[in-house]
Amino acid sequence: MNIFLWILAGVLAAVFLMAGAMKATQPKAKLAENMPWVEDFSDSQVRAIGVVEILGALGLILPAATGVAVVLTPLAAAGLALTMAGAAVVHARRKEFPNIAVNVVLGGLALLVAILRFGPHAF
Numbered sequence: 001m002n003i004f005l006w007i008l009a010g011v012l013a014a015v016f017l018m019a020g021a022m023k024a025t026q027p028k029a030k031l032a033e034n035m036p037w038v039e040d041f042s043d044s045q046v047r048a049i050g051v052v053e054i055l056g057a058l059g060l061i062l063p064a065a066t067g068v069a070v071v072l073t074p075l076a077a078a079g080l081a082l083t084m085a086g087a088a089v090v091h092a093r094r095k096e097f098p099n100i101a102v103n104v105v106l107g108g109l110a111l112l113v114a115i116l117r118f119g120p121h122a123f
Contacts, residue, residue, distance in 0.1 A: 001121050009064070009073070009113055013057040015106065016080060020053025037090055037099075049083075056080040060113070070123040077114035081107045 023031065024047050031038045031046065038046050059076025063069050084107030091099040117123070 005116055009060045013060040016053045017057035020050040023050025037094055064123055074114045074117035077110045081111040
């Protein structure tokens with residue numbers, strides 16, 4: 001189970017790191033081409049969402065890999081699950097239903113990591 005959780009955390013970290021880096025570095029106008037929801041947010045809010053995703057991705061891996069403050073790993077996973085819940089609400093409000101499925105899957109996987117790392121498979 002530990003290997004499965006490491007692989008899952010690694011995949012989630014890669015997804016959130018790429019998505020977060022894109023939001024944190026690209027201009028809002030360029031993001032709007034593929035992510036129309038950014039029009040509902042200011043530049044700084046979009047960048048903040050990207051930074052939250054980057055920090056969550058790092059939190060999934062670094063504490064556990066270094067053995068320092070390992071409780072941050074399930075906390076990061078829980079934070080990413082909450083981020084995806086918020087994203088699902090935004091997409092539902094905008095009637096962007098296919099995007100909600102992505103949010104539910106990513107959020108559910110992050111929640112699984114959080115639950116298992118807080119519980120029976122903690123470090």
